[in-house]
């Protein structure tokens with residue numbers, strides 16, 4: 001079960017704004033790949049293009065060699081957490097997952113297993129509208145894990161988690177990568193990635209500034225935070 005996430009030469013504009021300007025990198029199996037850069041660098045747009053939610057004007061985005069929209073039962077190839085708020089507030093967390101599972105030919109047993117894995121079992125029958133951001137993030141991870149996919153792509157998964165949740169998320173991501181999965185994680189929190197990332201892709205203004213192993217970056221700059229500050233200097237203007 002290995003599925004590499006590969007983006008090559010992605011271009012995307014929103015009107016006059018260039019969101020992606022030749023974005024190219026690979027997230028390999030068996031490691032956490034950190035995807036980092038200032039606000040507006042193009043991280044979320046890249047993830048949305050990979051999922052087929054935004055259409056690039058050029059380039060390719062492949063999961064295990066295939067375009068995500070072409071995959072049969074896509075949740076069994078790539079699990080994604082893009083927007084933890086994308087929930088029907090009146091529906092329970094469990095019903096939200098049951099509906100997703102059904103669309104992929106997966107049963108209620110798998111739903112209960114992922115709810116257990118993310119610590120959501122006891123609150124899963126409550127209305128999702130009453131969930132804290134941390135609970136919504138955990139439900140989003142549950143959804144991403146539904147199809148037991150070999151690749152995961154998570155946009156800011158540490159957002160809204162309390163310290164216990166952050167420790168839990170770190171060890172979950174580390175374990176998922178240790179199982180051989182591809183784990184692509186965007187974050188602004190270099191301290192969270194320092195311990196768990198094997199590779200880091202730094203981006204700014206829609207393209208890659210540097211992609212390297214965490215060890216080589218730490219050897220060169222001292223820490224990921226120092227690497228971030230050096231590599232993204234001047235790239236941070238909100239666009």
Ligand SMILES: Nc1ncnc2c1ncn2[C@@H]1O[C@H](COP(=O)(O)OP(=O)(O)OP(=O)(O)O)[C@@H](O)[C@H]1O
Pocket residue numbers: 014017018019037038039040041042043044045046239
């Ligand atoms: N739907 C949209 N309409 C117009 N512009 C957009 C849209 N989505 C993204 N953009 C613009 O594209 C650029 C890249 O945005 P994107 O959200 O991909 O960056 P990001 O790296 O994820 O930022 P952040 O760290 O703030 O989440 C920004 O200039 C943003 O304003």
